Amino acid sequence: MNRRPKVVILGAGYGGMMTATRLQKANMHREAEIVLVNKHNYHYQTTWLHEPAAGTMHHDRTRMKISDVIDTNKIQFIKDGVQRIDSEHQKVHLDGGELDYDYLVIGLGSEPETFGIPGVSQHAFSIRSVNSVRLIREHIEYMFANYNRQDEKQEDLLTFVVAGAGFTGIEFVGELSERIPELCHEYDIAREKVKIYSVEAAPSALPGFDEELVEYAMNLLESRGVEFKISTPIKEVQEGKVLLENGDEIKSQTIVWTTGVRGNPVVEKSGFDAMRGRVKVEKDMRAPGHDNIFIFGDCALIINEEINRPYPPTAQIAIQQAYTVSNNLKKLIKGEENLEEFKPDIKGTVASLGGKEAIGVIGDRKLYGNSASAMKKIIDNRYLYLLGGMPLVLKKGKLNLF
Amino acid sequence: MNRRPKVVILGAGYGGMMTATRLQKANMHREAEIVLVNKHNYHYQTTWLHEPAAGTMHHDRTRMKISDVIDTNKIQFIKDGVQRIDSEHQKVHLDGGELDYDYLVIGLGSEPETFGIPGVSQHAFSIRSVNSVRLIREHIEYMFANYNRQDEKQEDLLTFVVAGAGFTGIEFVGELSERIPELCHEYDIAREKVKIYSVEAAPSALPGFDEELVEYAMNLLESRGVEFKISTPIKEVQEGKVLLENGDEIKSQTIVWTTGVRGNPVVEKSGFDAMRGRVKVEKDMRAPGHDNIFIFGDCALIINEEINRPYPPTAQIAIQQAYTVSNNLKKLIKGEENLEEFKPDIKGTVASLGGKEAIGVIGDRKLYGNSASAMKKIIDNRYLYLLGGMPLVLKKGKLNLF
Structure with a gap:
């Protein structure tokens, strides 16, 4: 040429x-x-979005201006x-x-992916972008503030349904279960009023993951008040509720869709x-x-x-x-x-569970708890390093490893 | 006896x-x-509530546990x-x-006081308690988050109507106009998208206040983008809009009622x-x-x-x-x-206008700007002092006078 x-x-x-x-x-x-x-004029780390969605991290930490990383004199950027x-x-x-x-x-x-289940795109939130997760965070806080102001309490304001117990679903539930006590404090609400459901069609949470690690994760999340509904396909999402294939329904004003x-x-x-x-x-x-x-x-x-x-x-x-x-x-x-x-x-896979908890497999090794959580942060920092070197790690990285 | x-x-x-x-x-x-x-088991300073309503102060700074101030061995407290x-x-x-x-x-x-205007209690917020102002703060943030996520932008999400330009209305508008630039930054929204209306039936804002000070306040607030509609009675509040007596309407998802x-x-x-x-x-x-x-x-x-x-x-x-x-x-x-x-x-009256701005009259003296703002904080601190002495001032006071 x-x-x-x-x-x-x-x-x-x-x-x-x-x-x-x-x-x-x-x-x-x-x-x-x-x-x-x-x-957008920014790049964001999709795999971090469960954190700002739950409100445990500010969304600005998950994104960076493209022109801060790419030299736009060398590479033209079009928004x-x-x-x-x-x-x-x-x-x-x-x-x-x-x-x-x-x-x-x-x-x-x-x-x-909605698998053609009716009502998902109209009535459920998704963890897919800075805009979408900022809305989830605000929506959750708004539910707490509204509940507090009600004369006749509407319990579905404090019921949170996460559809899908795959990677994103479990990571989000982990963060949310960490955030709930803070929200209860902020909005003067007793912890036991709040319900979190993790609903999964497959016969296990985190399908494909090591069974022992899955059990660790489920026990941990249950200890934080998460209720699992495994082998429980969803038939339809309607305004304010999820209809299950088994005929039950869960009333909730906050349905977060994470089925892939x-x-x-x-x-x-x-x-x-x-x-x-x-x-x-x-x-x-x-x-x-x-x-x-x-x-x-x-x-x-x-x-x-x-x-x-x-x-x-x-x-x-x-x-x-x-x-x-x-x-x-x-x-x-x-x-x-x-x-x-x-x-x-x-090289391996690590799922964070909120706070200092995670599970993962690196090579042949299984990791739990603190060490898995630190490994997850190292993985996240490594990406920033590949992209923008040490300056970007220092600016946006997860430096508090333990 | x-x-x-x-x-x-x-x-x-x-x-x-x-x-x-x-x-x-x-x-x-x-x-x-x-x-x-x-x-409630707490006392709050009603006159501070415009700040947490706009989100410029955390609501916990406006309240204190009653048992922290009153010795409940001496005075019985019943919630x-x-x-x-x-x-x-x-x-x-x-x-x-x-x-x-x-x-x-x-x-x-x-x-x-709604003066019998239809729709106020159903469709308007009020600045009256910790619960009510926390809801206003969350509602405002929720509007910003929603706007950002919309494909077809609904401008009334970013239109804020404050009914009543009396003391509370003006103080709230002052805080809100200070907060809007922060919210625009947080939610990636251009400032000019946001509209704040201050609507007052009487022929002047802050009726009864010194004219020169009222003009100072209105000029300041207009420079922050507030639009005044004075001599403009409200006929009715409907879901998502305010109908004015003059036949106009303002579409807004956030109507805050402060007419006394x-x-x-x-x-x-x-x-x-x-x-x-x-x-x-x-x-x-x-x-x-x-x-x-x-x-x-x-x-x-x-x-x-x-x-x-x-x-x-x-x-x-x-x-x-x-x-x-x-x-x-x-x-x-x-x-x-x-x-x-x-x-x-x-002794005098001081109205805060957000940031380091206020207007007031102390004795025969008119105060503007920084000195009025400092005086307002001194008044707020004095109340805490009367109630709980210096420890309460240090804990909850407005110590950053200038």
């Missing part, structure tokens, strides 16, 4: 931010025009929403215009062949049939051949994918053809 | 607390049984609501029982002759025709003979009345008959 090729990165999530950072560090802006597009990708004409339709590209990176994240995610609908809308919004990508992270389009994170599907099931869409994998994608982009820009294959290297 | 007489004080507001404190200091519990009855006074049988009917008395002190405070107060309805319900819930008391603060019942504060009416109008129901006057009432109680208990007459001594 005579002109510099144009690389467009859609989405400033884990994958998009890490790709942009890697390209910038490798000085690729000298050889290519690089554009990052994101709906806009993505409507559709036109791969035939190599264009992206944004809310406010169009953008053409030579190479495209799709890291547009996810939306909540599907890929961003833009992917399917743009004609990519996708399952639940996720495209089964090639080994080099490109979309099948598209030599110049990479897809990663929540929008990509990769099968773990050992168990013949997809890898879960985690931050850990998205970050690793961004390394492969940025390496492959470098090669393509330089005209090389031997693209790298993505090989996930799962 | 052979047995010790029983003094019952209803309400732990400014008057009730000060009376109890004065009697305790004079060791009157040795000669009389003294009982204080209050709905209960008052339903009715039966003066014929010298009994008080509480929510949870009955109480007889020899001497009764009524300091039951006020409720909002009337005496507690218990007074009229108990057969006392009252105007807007206030009993025109004798010069010695006793209810006409009742030798053993004192009434003060918001439930009492005293005419300022110089201008032939009632004194406004302020904390300053309630505190001074409590001195007279406690002195007269002492005399009655000791069998003396020359009761003292109440003579108000208005």
Whole structure:
């Protein structure tokens, strides 16, 4: 090519931010025009959002201005929403215009998976963005303030239902159960008035996790007053209540939906062949049939051949994918053809349970309590380090390890 | 009398607390049984409530546990609501029982005056208690969080209507206009999206206040973005809007009612002759025709003979009345008959405008800005000093004068 090729990165999530950072560090802006597009002018750590949702951390600690991390003299930043990708004409339709590209990176994240259960999108909250979790925090506080002011007390104001006892659901319940005593103090309400239900359709909380650790987590959360309803599918969500398949109902003004995610609908809308919004990508992270389009994170599907099931869409994998994608982009820009294959290297998984509690598996080792909690914070800090080095860790990191 | 007489004080507001404190200091519990009855186990400073309502001060700073100020070995405290006074049988009917008395002190405070305007009690907030202002604070934050999450923005979420530009209304508007920039920052909202209306039926804000000071206040508040609608009576409050007499309407999800107060309805319900819930008391603060019942504060009416109008129901006057009432109680208990007459001594009036701003008149002097704001804090601290001495000032006082 005579002109510099144009690389467009859609989405400033884990994958998009890490790709942009890697390209910038490798000085690729000298050889290519690089554009990052994101709906907000900030990046946030999705995996931390259960904390500001419960109000145990301020949301500003989970986000950073993109221009504080990316040098926008080297990488152009466009704040806009993505409507559709036109791969035939190599264009992206944004809310406010169009953008053409030579190479495209799709890291547009996810939306909540409702499994077609009626009423979820109308009546339930989701833990998906700074805006959505700030609303959950405020909503919870508003329920407490309202209860206090009522002459005839409405108990469903103090009943909290978390649908889904997977990773996010359990982490949120952990934070919420830590926050409730503070809220009771703040609003002059007796702790025993407050109910937290964790409702899960599968026969276990944290399906797929080590059984011993799951038991530890459930015992701990029960000791903080959480009531589990396991093997309990939800039939419908209505205003102010959850209807269960078993015929029971739970009255609640606060229903938080955490039953997993599907890929961003833009992917399917743009004609990519996708399952639940996720495209089964090639080994080099490109979309099948598209030599110049990479897809990663929540929008990509990769099968773990050992168990013949997809890898879960985690931050850990998205970050690793961004390394492969940025390496492959470098090669393509330089005209090389031997693209790298993505090989996930799962170092472990840790779920926080609020306060100084967590559970996890690192390699073959099981971790409980304080040490798991410290490990979780180390993982969170490591991401900040990869993104913005020690300054970013000091600014936004979880420094109080124990 | 052979047995010790029983003094019952209803309400732990400014008057009730000060009376109890004065009697305790004079060791009157040795000669009389003294009982204080209050709905909550805490006392709060009503005149500070505009601050926690706007969220510029935590509500705990405006309240104190009654048992932290009153020695409950000397004065019995009963946490209960008052339903009715039966003066014929010298009994008080509480929510949870009955109480007889020899001497009764009524300091039951006020409720909002709605002037019969439809919809006020259903659709408007009021600044009257810790519970009510905590709800206002949470409601405001909830509106911001909701706006942020909306795809189609509903501007009435960010429109705040304060009905009444009297003392409380102006003080609340002052705090709110100080808080809005913080809220805009917290919720990622541009300041110009937020509207604050101060609506007043009378031909001036702060009716009765010095004109020059009123102009200072209005200019200051307008510079912070407050829009005044003076000489603008409200016809009706409906869900989500205020209808004005001039045919206009203002859409708002947050309508705060501050058009003055009337005496507690218990007074009229108990057969006392009252105007807007206030009993025109004798010069010695006793209810006409009742030798053993004192009434003060918001439930009492005293005419300022110089201008032939009632004194406004302020904390300053309630505190001074409590001195007279406690002195007269002492005399009655000791069998003396020359009761003292109440003579108000208005030292001045200061209205805070948020931040370091205020206006006021002390004696003949007009005060503006910083010096008025410092004077307001000195007045607030002085009350704490009278109630609980220097320890209470240090614990709850406004120590940052400038």
